[in-house]
Amino acid sequence: MSISEKYFPQEPKAPCIKTTIPGPVSKAKLEELSTVFDTKAAYFITDYYKSLGNYIIDADGNTLLDSYCQISSIALGYNNPELLKTAHSNEMAVALCNRPALACFPSTDYYEILREGLLSVAPKGLNRVCTAHTGSDANEMAYKAAFMFQAYKQRGGKPFTAEELSSVMENKLPGTSDMVILSFKKAFHGRLFGSLSTTRSKAIHKLDIPAFDWPQAPFPSLKYPLEKYEIENKEEEERCLKKLEEIITSYPTKVAAVIVEPVQSEGGDNHASPAFFQGIRNITKKHDVILIIDEVQTGGGGSGKMWLHEHYDIVPDIMTFSKKMQNAGFFFSEEGLAGDQPFRQFNTWCGDPSKALIAKTIIEQIKNENLLKNTTETGDYLYGKIEELSEKYDKLLNLRGKGRGFFIAFDLETPALRNQLVTECKSLGLNIGGCGDQGIRLRPALVFEKKHADILVGILDQAFAKL
Amino acid sequence: MSISEKYFPQEPKAPCIKTTIPGPVSKAKLEELSTVFDTKAAYFITDYYKSLGNYIIDADGNTLLDSYCQISSIALGYNNPELLKTAHSNEMAVALCNRPALACFPSTDYYEILREGLLSVAPKGLNRVCTAHTGSDANEMAYKAAFMFQAYKQRGGKPFTAEELSSVMENKLPGTSDMVILSFKKAFHGRLFGSLSTTRSKAIHKLDIPAFDWPQAPFPSLKYPLEKYEIENKEEEERCLKKLEEIITSYPTKVAAVIVEPVQSEGGDNHASPAFFQGIRNITKKHDVILIIDEVQTGGGGSGKMWLHEHYDIVPDIMTFSKKMQNAGFFFSEEGLAGDQPFRQFNTWCGDPSKALIAKTIIEQIKNENLLKNTTETGDYLYGKIEELSEKYDKLLNLRGKGRGFFIAFDLETPALRNQLVTECKSLGLNIGGCGDQGIRLRPALVFEKKHADILVGILDQAFAKL
Numbered sequence: 001m002s003i004s005e006k007y008f009p010q011e012p013k014a015p016c017i018k019t020t021i022p023g024p025v026s027k028a029k030l031e032e033l034s035t036v037f038d039t040k041a042a043y044f045i046t047d048y049y050k051s052l053g054n055y056i057i058d059a060d061g062n063t064l065l066d067s068y069c070q071i072s073s074i075a076l077g078y079n080n081p082e083l084l085k086t087a088h089s090n091e092m093a094v095a096l097c098n099r100p101a102l103a104c105f106p107s108t109d110y111y112e113i114l115r116e117g118l119l120s121v122a123p124k125g126l127n128r129v130c131t132a133h134t135g136s137d138a139n140e141m142a143y144k145a146a147f148m149f150q151a152y153k154q155r156g157g158k159p160f161t162a163e164e165l166s167s168v169m170e171n172k173l174p175g176t177s178d179m180v181i182l183s184f185k186k187a188f189h190g191r192l193f194g195s196l197s198t199t200r201s202k203a204i205h206k207l208d209i210p211a212f213d214w215p216q217a218p219f220p221s222l223k224y225p226l227e228k229y230e231i232e233n234k235e236e237e238e239r240c241l242k243k244l245e246e247i248i249t250s251y252p253t254k255v256a257a258v259i260v261e262p263v264q265s266e267g268g269d270n271h272a273s274p275a276f277f278q279g280i281r282n283i284t285k286k287h288d289v290i291l292i293i294d295e296v297q298t299g300g301g302g303s304g305k306m307w308l309h310e311h312y313d314i315v316p317d318i319m320t321f322s323k324k325m326q327n328a329g330f331f332f333s334e335e336g337l338a339g340d341q342p343f344r345q346f347n348t349w350c351g352d353p354s355k356a357l358i359a360k361t362i363i364e365q366i367k368n369e370n371l372l373k374n375t376t377e378t379g380d381y382l383y384g385k386i387e388e389l390s391e392k393y394d395k396l397l398n399l400r401g402k403g404r405g406f407f408i409a410f411d412l413e414t415p416a417l418r419n420q421l422v423t424e425c426k427s428l429g430l431n432i433g434g435c436g437d438q439g440i441r442l443r444p445a446l447v448f449e450k451k452h453a454d455i456l457v458g459i460l461d462q463a464f465a466k467l
Numbered sequence: 468m469s470i471s472e473k474y475f476p477q478e479p480k481a482p483c484i485k486t487t488i489p490g491p492v493s494k495a496k497l498e499e500l501s502t503v504f505d506t507k508a509a510y511f512i513t514d515y516y517k518s519l520g521n522y523i524i525d526a527d528g529n530t531l532l533d534s535y536c537q538i539s540s541i542a543l544g545y546n547n548p549e550l551l552k553t554a555h556s557n558e559m560a561v562a563l564c565n566r567p568a569l570a571c572f573p574s575t576d577y578y579e580i581l582r583e584g585l586l587s588v589a590p591k592g593l594n595r596v597c598t599a600h601t602g603s604d605a606n607e608m609a610y611k612a613a614f615m616f617q618a619y620k621q622r623g624g625k626p627f628t629a630e631e632l633s634s635v636m637e638n639k640l641p642g643t644s645d646m647v648i649l650s651f652k653k654a655f656h657g658r659l660f661g662s663l664s665t666t667r668s669k670a671i672h673k674l675d676i677p678a679f680d681w682p683q684a685p686f687p688s689l690k691y692p693l694e695k696y697e698i699e700n701k702e703e704e705e706r707c708l709k710k711l712e713e714i715i716t717s718y719p720t721k722v723a724a725v726i727v728e729p730v731q732s733e734g735g736d737n738h739a740s741p742a743f744f745q746g747i748r749n750i751t752k753k754h755d756v757i758l759i760i761d762e763v764q765t766g767g768g769g770s771g772k773m774w775l776h777e778h779y780d781i782v783p784d785i786m787t788f789s790k791k792m793q794n795a796g797f798f799f800s801e802e803g804l805a806g807d808q809p810f811r812q813f814n815t816w817c818g819d820p821s822k823a824l825i826a827k828t829i830i831e832q833i834k835n836e837n838l839l840k841n842t843t844e845t846g847d848y849l850y851g852k853i854e855e856l857s858e859k860y861d862k863l864l865n866l867r868g869k870g871r872g873f874f875i876a877f878d879l880e881t882p883a884l885r886n887q888l889v890t891e892c893k894s895l896g897l898n899i900g901g902c903g904d905q906g907i908r909l910r911p912a913l914v915f916e917k918k919h920a921d922i923l924v925g926i927l928d929q930a931f932a933k934l
Contacts, residue, residue, distance in 0.1 A: 033578045036586055036595050038570065040809035046572040048565040059575050070568040071815045078565050087563040093554035096825060098515040098545050099793060101537040103505065105513040108526050111500045119503055128503050133600045136814065140659045144676055151675035165670045169652075171678040175670065179677065185636075191814050192607045193661030193679070203632045203642065204810055208618035209611055210646065211638040212660070212677055323815065326566060342507035343671055347603065347658050348538045348790065354821070358563060 003369055004447050007080055008053035014455060015055070015429020016063040023060030043426075051078035054445060054452050056431055064426065065455050068433035072265070072297050072443035073323040075362045076371075080447075086361040095353040102131065102350040110353060117360030118327065120367075121306045125315040126331035130338065131351025135296035135322035136190025139259065142318045142330045143181050143194050144345055145337045146257035146290040150179060152340050154254075179256040180212070182247060182289075184219040186436070188266030189259055189294055198259055201267040201436075215251055217244040219264060220272045224398045237272060241279040248287050257290035257318075262308040263401075265297040268436020269409030271400050274312040281314045290337075291316040292330075300324025301366050301446050304376035304405030311404065327352070327359035371446040372405075379405035382442070382453040386410065389457065393464040401442075408442045409435065417467060424463035430456060470836055471914050474547055475520035481922060482522070482896020483530040490527030510893075518545035521912060521919050523898055531893065532922050535900035539732070539764050539910035540790040542829045543838075547914075553828040562820040569598065569817040577820060584827030585794065587834075588773045592782040593798035597805065598818025602763035602789035603657025606726065609785045609797045610648050610661050611812060612804045613724035613757040617646060619807050621721075646723040647679070649714060649756075651686040653903070655733030656726055656761055665726055668734040668903075682718055684711040686731060687739045691865040704739060708746040715754050724757035724785075729775040730868075732764040735903020736876030738867050741779040748781045757804075758783040759797075767791025768833050768913050771843035771872030778871065794819070794826035838913040839872075846872035849909070849920040853877065856924065860931040868909075875909045876902065884934060891930035897923060 004011055022030065022044040029045045045059040054077055056066040066074075076083055086092060091109070100107055118129055130145070132138040161174070168175025183189060183198035190196065191205060197212040199205055220237045223229035248255045260280060264270035284291040293316040298308035300323065305311055307319065318337065322328035329351060332338070339345040366372060383402050390396040390410065395417065401408035412418040418438040425432045435441040444452065471478055489497065489511040496512045512526040521544055523533040533541075543550055553559060558576070567574055585596055597612070599605040628641070635642025650656060650665035657663065658672060664679040666672055687704045690696035715722045727747060731737035751758040760783040765775035767790065772778055774786065785804065789795035796818060799805070806812040833839060850869050857863040857877065862884065868875035879885040885905040892899045902908040911919065 029575065029578065030573070033573060036578070036581060037573075038597065038805035038812065039573065040806070041570045041813060042573055043571050045575055046567060047575050048561050048567065049575070051565060056572070070566065070572060073566065073568065073815060079561065080564060083564040084560050087560035088555065092563070093551050094515050094546065096554040096559070096821070097547060097550040098518060099537065099540065100513060100515065101540065103508045104510050105523070105537060106497075106500060106504075106506065106509055108496065108512055108514050108516070111496065111503070114503060130505065134604065134814065134816065137601065137604065137659065143660075144658075147677065148675045160670070160674060164674060168670050168673045168678075169667060170683075171664055171673075171680050175674055176678045177675050191611075192604065192659050193610070193664075194659060194677075197638055197660075200636060203627070203635050204808065206635045206638075207627060207631060207642055207811075208615050208644050210614065210661075210679055211635075211643045212679075213638050216637075338505035339507070341671065344674075345505065346508060346672075347601065348540060349601065354563070 002449055003371070003374055004053050004077070004449050007077060007447060011053035012055045012063050015065050017427065017429050018062055019060045021058065021062055021426050023058065023062060025059040029059055048078065053077040054448055064429050064431040065452060066431045067442050067444045067456055068431050069443050069445050071433065072302065073326070074445050075300055075324040076365055077445045077447040082365050083358065083361055086357055092354060092357055095357060099349060099352060101348050103346055107353055113353060113356045113360055117356060117363050121363055122331050123307050123310065123319050126319055126333050128332050128335065128338065129329055130332065130345065131327065131329040131356065133349065133352065134328050135320065136192045136195045138296065138320040138322055138328040138330050139189045139294060140192055140194045141345060142292050142320050143257065145318065145332065145339070146181070146292065147177050147179055148339055148344060149290065149337050150254060150256045151177060152336065178253040180214040180251065180253055182215050182217060182255050182258045184260055184264070185216050186219055186264050186267035186270055187261060188264070215247050217247055219270055220276060222271060224400055237276040237279070241276065241283065244280065245283045248283065248289060255289050257292050258284050259292040259294055261294045262298050262312065263404070263407055265441065266435055268439045269400065269407070269441045277309065277312040277314050281316070290318060292318040292320065294320050296320055296322045298407065301372055301375055302406045302443065304372055304379055306372065308404070308407065324362070325359045326362060327355035366446065374449065375405040375446050378449055378453055379408065381450050382406070382456070383408055385453060385457040386460070389461060389464065395464060395467055406442050406444050406448065409439050412438045412440070414438055420467060421463050424466050425459055428459045428462055430459040469916055470838070470841055471520050471544070471916050474544060474914060478520035479522045479530050482532050484894065484896050485529055486527045488525065488529055488893050490525065490529060492526040496526055515545065520544040521915055531896050531898040532919060533898045534909050534911045534923055535898050536910050536912050538900065539769065541912050542767055542791040543832055544912045544914040549832050550825065550828055553824055559821060559824055562824055566816060566819060568815050570813055574820055577823070580820065580823045580827055584823060584830050588830055589798050590774050590777065590786050593786055593800050595799050595802065595805065596796055597799065597812065598794065598796040598823065600816065600819065601795050602787065603659045603662045605763065605787040605789055605795040605797050606656045606761060607659055607661045608812060609759050609787050610724065612785065612799065612806070613648070613759065614644055614646055615806055615811060616757065616804050617721060617723045618644060619803065645720040647681040647718065647720055649682050649684060649722050649725045651727055651731070652683050653686055653731050653734035653737055654728060655731070682714050682722070684714055686737055687743060689738060691867055704743040704746070708743065708750065711747065712750045715750065715756060722756050724759050725751050726759040726761055728761045729765050729779065730871070730874055732908065733902055735906045736867065736874070736908045744776065744779040744781050748783070757785060759785040759787065761787050763787055763789045765874065768839055768842055769872055769910065770874045771839055771846055773839065775871070775874065792826045793829060794822035833913065841916065842872040842913050845916055845920055846875065848917050849873070849923070850875055852920060852924040853927070856928060856931065862931060862934055873909050873911050873915065876906050879905045879907070881905055887934060888930055891933050892926055895926045895929055897926040
């Protein structure tokens with residue numbers, strides 16, 4: 001029995017489209033909702049009671065194969081029975097009704113939940129965790145950890161000076177910091193004020209919002225197919241690494257940390273080679289810069305490994321997570337990255353045991369059902385099928401993500417064509433997501449199998465034929 | 468039957484202390500937890516399975532009356548049976564297992580959950596809601612709303628310029644913004660980069676973290692008892708309002724918004740009169756500045772009204788919430804505050820239906836059981852009893868919060884004495900919280916009754932006698 005048959009004996013066999021999307025029920029409900037809640041970005045109203053496995057079902061009863069999965073955040077499919085079991089447990093009810101201030105009054109079972117859950121998949125060398133609430137939040141807490149750690153080291157263990165203590169209350173130096181976080185062009189690290197300052201994906205994300213004047217380094221623009229452009233791509237990556245080191249060494253203030261996504265997701269599914277990431281690790285080590293790997297979108301198994309950077313054989317200082325884990329935070333290496341004093345890295349909740357329980361179940365299922373193996377094998381199969389399509393359709397450009405599980409993407413020639421493809425796919429029963437200006441990214445759940453891949457490819461084929 | 472008897476027939480009758488706190492089990496568990504999670508701020512390990520009603524029970528079986536309630540975030544007491552019912556419901560399980568990207572794929576029942584829950588207690592004039600994840604997050608999304616709205620108005624509906632679109636990718640003007648958020652001295656609005664820039668409570672919250680150079684206005688330092696210092700306090704508030712207007716009108720760049728807590732909580736439970744807040748509203752209106760009321764700690768009924776600012780008869784443009792609501796976000800007045808285009812005010816989750824369900828139940832219980840009435844009456848009773856104590860003990864200073872439900876606070880002469888009082892109370896079976904440098908704040912749940920108040924006052928009496 002296949003994984004999806006085991007989990008979802010009632011899973012739909014195929015998409016089924018009854019109306020245009022959004023249909024009349026979705027439209028009416030969106031209009032109602034729009035009187036109180038912003039719906040300008042809404043595609044359709046979803047029936048989460050009926051959605052099952054790899055299929056998302058909307059308020060009009062349209063059934064779509066889902067390769068977008070709530071912007072890459074559904075790991076085990078809709079209404080996974082093992083997750084439902086956890087949701088119905090007594091542990092969950094107690095966690096929901098008594099949300100603790102975890103740093104002050106930790107619960108009797110938090111250690112076990114972390115140990116059996118998140119910590120059991122801690123990336124190599126990063127054996128401590130700081131739990132948070134969203135991906136943006138996790139990244140900003142990681143930035144704070146880096147700033148405080150670098151300042152602590154510079155201060156050499158000396159106490160804060162009177163000038164630091166008073167100037168910081170005016171948001172002035174030396175109490176505040178002029179250190180910076182370096183990110184890469186086209187990066188996406190979130191939308192709060194610190195994280196948005198490191199986000200470089202699209203203008204619309206950033207316009208009119210005050211930002212820190214922090215530096216950015218170029219991210220390689222690889223040419224595809226990789227086999228054909230080996231030399232050019234190597235040169236491009238070396239150019240970017242050289243520039244990175246130049247910025248770090250010439251920047252007027254200390255670069256506290258470099259943050260990088262192992263695959264730039266929101267910004268267009270931009271890949272780089274293991275050598276490029278190893279280069280970043282070497283440069284940051286050499287210049288005493290904290291390396292933060294942002295696995296908010298890439299983590300949780302979608303690449304065929306628990307964390308995508310495990311494909312690169314590197315050990316960062318900090319790794320952030322959220323989305324598919326349904327629980328956010330960062331893993332870290334040195335105890336000092338938790339802050340040298342209490343109440344420095346702090347907030348009311350410091351995480352959420354109810355989300356830690358969900359994460360624990362997701363992790364257990366990934367292990368018990370060997371979902372990374374499924375992701376690797378189905379990913380390879382899917383890549384091969386789309387490669388065939390790329391030979392059939394000139395409009396399918398820059399296919400990428402070979403050997404990276406479901407982290408498969410390709411481009412269209414223009415943003416308009418990309419948007420048209422997304423719309424065609426939806427009308428044919430495939431929910432699919434864009435990224436960057438003209439990219440398509442695949443982000444199915446880890447229970448997506450070859451039979452689903454065949455349906456996806458069939459719909460893509462029809463949609464391309466219509467372009 | 469009283470409210471606590473109805474909810475919690477098995478609630479302990481009195482505190483019961485068996486060990487020093489933290490006791491041996493707490494200590495062992497904290498040591499274990501500290502190998503993977505920061506525990507420097509931890510007081511004791513809490514048994515949330517056994518805690519009940521107004522009593523928090525630790526891992527050693529110590530039973531403490533809880534007037535701190537997870538830093539003011541428990542509304543209905545521990546293990547409230549109505550919340551447990553919601554936690555065990557099918558709606559909750561589906562919400563937990565299928566967390567949506569709410570702005571893109573809203574759920575069939577989100578409108579009803581909002582309407583019957585949060586929107587049913589929307590503050591006057593603010594009939595729309597943007598859901599978020601934490602108090603800091605809610606405040607930062609409110610700041611973004613203010614920045615985008617002010618920029619939209621300045622632009623007069625014109626599209627973004629090419630220069631704006633390119634400069635913003637470099638974090639430079641004119642694409643980014645030099646507008647500012649004004650906050651008050653001693654304010655606390657959170658700990659992410661934007662919110663921390665407006666937080667002015669304690670140096671330790673801010674040291675070594677880059678901050679925006681945004682302005683602050685003085686917050687009144689009232690003298691107590693209020694009856695005795697009526698003239699001085701009025702002058703003090705007028706001085707602060709004058710200064711506020713001066714800053715707004717003379718600041719080199721546009722003040723997009725003013726944010727203020729209706730009682731400064733973390734910064735020391737600093738109160739001001741309704742006239743002061745009405746003054747802020749008048750000044751912000753006059754100068755086209757968005758007024759954000761931060762009810763993260765004050766909201767949810769603890770003041771005897773759903774939102775503390777309702778004591779002041781003002782209508783802000785935005786009001787943020789979190790903590791006792793167990794669901795974060797902001798209410799707002801004008802549709803334009805949601806952003807003029809899709810994907811500007813946006814993130815993956817945009818809230819959490821599981822938390823919206825919890826908030827809905829909390830709100831229903833507040834209404835059905837008349838918990839605001841209990842809070843008002845018990846608050847008045849408690850204030851009277853502590854007033855008696857203040858006549859007995861010279862060390863109990865600046866009693867404040869009359870007529871504000873449980874938002875009662877007082878000072879000790881020094882931080883050391885305050886910390887000693889907190890420790891004494893704990894050893895006598897009362898979990899109580901500090902605020903500011905030498906303040907004590909009361910933050911019991913809304914199910915705290917006169918019998919609990921008597922126990923609290925009895926312990927305070929004993930603790931003061933020991934100082």
